[in-house]
Amino acid sequence: xxxxxxxxxxYRRRGRNPxxxxxxxxxxxxxxxxxxxxxxxxxxxxxxxxxxxxxSSAMQTTDSSQGGAREIPCELITWxxxxxxxxxxxxxxxxxxxxxxxxxxISRGGLIPARVxxxxxxxxxxxxxxxxxxxxxxKDQIARVRxxxxxxxxxxxxxxxxxxxxxxxxxxxxxxHLFEQGEPASLRTAVLHHKRVSRYRPDxxxxxxxxxRWLIYPxxxxxxxxxxxxxxxPRPETVGAFASSLQMQYAIEVPRQTLEDVLAMAE
Numbered sequence: 001x002x003x004x005x006x007x008x009x010x011y012r013r014r015g016r017n018p019x020x021x022x023x024x025x026x027x028x029x030x031x032x033x034x035x036x037x038x039x040x041x042x043x044x045x046x047x048x049x050x051x052x053x054x055x056s057s058a059m060q061t062t063d064s065s066q067g068g069a070r071e072i073p074c075e076l077i078t079w080x081x082x083x084x085x086x087x088x089x090x091x092x093x094x095x096x097x098x099x100x101x102x103x104x105x106i107s108r109g110g111l112i113p114a115r116v117x118x119x120x121x122x123x124x125x126x127x128x129x130x131x132x133x134x135x136x137x138x139k140d141q142i143a144r145v146r147x148x149x150x151x152x153x154x155x156x157x158x159x160x161x162x163x164x165x166x167x168x169x170x171x172x173x174x175x176x177h178l179f180e181q182g183e184p185a186s187l188r189t190a191v192l193h194h195k196r197v198s199r200y201r202p203d204x205x206x207x208x209x210x211x212x213r214w215l216i217y218p219x220x221x222x223x224x225x226x227x228x229x230x231x232x233x234p235r236p237e238t239v240g241a242f243a244s245s246l247q248m249q250y251a252i253e254v255p256r257q258t259l260e261d262v263l264a265m266a267e
Contacts, residue, residue, distance in 0.1 A: 074250040075252070076253075078218060090121055098157070098188055103117060107128045111219070117159070160187060165201070165205065196210050226262055
């Protein structure tokens, strides 16, 4: 997966030179602090940021010019794990004393975690906005709002939810968009996984990922595995060959039925 490999190389370069990490401009977050003391949305200070740990030798990327397969560290998340992580998030919110009046899910990744949170927090007001990533001429990943928020958030306590805080770009765009729609009384953010290399630190997260890896959630497994399949050369034609390639290049074991579905979808 060429895009994934580029992201991984960027994070490894940041690990060797943390000072090269670009500044994260969020004027709206400064406004959030000054106008709403109860809101804790924030950037992780640059001086306190920690580079990712070096990956193990089994997970190193190899130069394609040397004829080696590019290996990317991945982790396959199950439905049960996702549900338990969302339950843990709900406990954190309750124990913190924050009582949101509305949950805003960042689509698509935050849809299912937000729905579980709304159930465990007994909150029925659930809204969404959709953010997509585009690749510009220089191959930089840019997050943009595809479908805006339509719910009223002015003066309300808002919980903004996504599945993972990876680079922090999605939260940058999402928070800016929320304040363009109306200033909430308070704004908190929550994710299942927070990657230590992220430039944004959510208020609530169930698990911190200290060594960068690509997380494959059950609601995106077909999409991610299909992308892996397209990048494999030669392309595996059988379930066994596909499973072996995934194990060798990404160190993941995928159920046979899922592999069959991915191969069938690619036909």
